[in-house]
Amino acid sequence: MSTSRNHPYHHGNLRQALLEAALVILEREGEAGLALRDLARAVGVSPAAPYRHFDGKAALLEALAVTGFQRFTARMEDVAKAGFDDPMAAMGKTYVLFALENANLFRLMFSPRLRKNGRPGLRMAADAAFDTLRHIAGADVRAAGRIKALAAWARVHGLAVLLLDGQIALRAGEDTEALIAEIVGGL
Numbered sequence: 001m002s003t004s005r006n007h008p009y010h011h012g013n014l015r016q017a018l019l020e021a022a023l024v025i026l027e028r029e030g031e032a033g034l035a036l037r038d039l040a041r042a043v044g045v046s047p048a049a050p051y052r053h054f055d056g057k058a059a060l061l062e063a064l065a066v067t068g069f070q071r072f073t074a075r076m077e078d079v080a081k082a083g084f085d086d087p088m089a090a091m092g093k094t095y096v097l098f099a100l101e102n103a104n105l106f107r108l109m110f111s112p113r114l115r116k117n118g119r120p121g122l123r124m125a126a127d128a129a130f131d132t133l134r135h136i137a138g139a140d141v142r143a144a145g146r147i148k149a150l151a152a153w154a155r156v157h158g159l160a161v162l163l164l165d166g167q168i169a170l171r172a173g174e175d176t177e178a179l180i181a182e183i184v185g186g187l
Contacts (some may be wrong), residue, residue: 011183
């Protein structure tokens with residue numbers, strides 16, 4: 001007989017524990033390594049427990065993408081507050097480094113399988129990230145400001161994907177961060 005109903009859940013916040021474990025699995029094994037039953041085992045709960053928070057793998061992936069956008073936005077906001085001489089270059093470097101440090105999460109955040117339409121939480125998280133970029137770019141809501149922000153985003157996103165996919169070969173002794181800084185300088 002289970003006594004779990006008589007005792008509080010020992011993790012305190014099961015949803016957060018599941019997300020943190022899922023982030024580790026995602027980075028180590030990619031999306032293919034994520035299964036709610038395996039996640040339950042990793043956190044030490046019953047196989048049914050994750051379903052109280054995620055109705056399936058798609059919901060888990062969406063929550064992970066939202067978490068990624070939130071963490072990404074926080075890093076972009078830190079850049080905005082830091083007072084860099086060239087905030088756009090600092091933002092660009094931060095963007096690309098985030099992608100390289102969180103490759104599978106980054107790919108999930110921008111996955112075409114996770115359409116933002118019909119997913120208000122994901123849309124809000126993605127929009128917050130873009131709004132931070134737009135703010136750093138000094139772009140307002142007018143069309144010209146939006147285009148300036150989109151152009152900067154396209155440049156750094158393209159660089160991030162090229163590096164992730166190994167399409168830009170580093171030369172012997174070449175410093176990745178210095179290369180990124182040189183490419184994004186003058187955004």
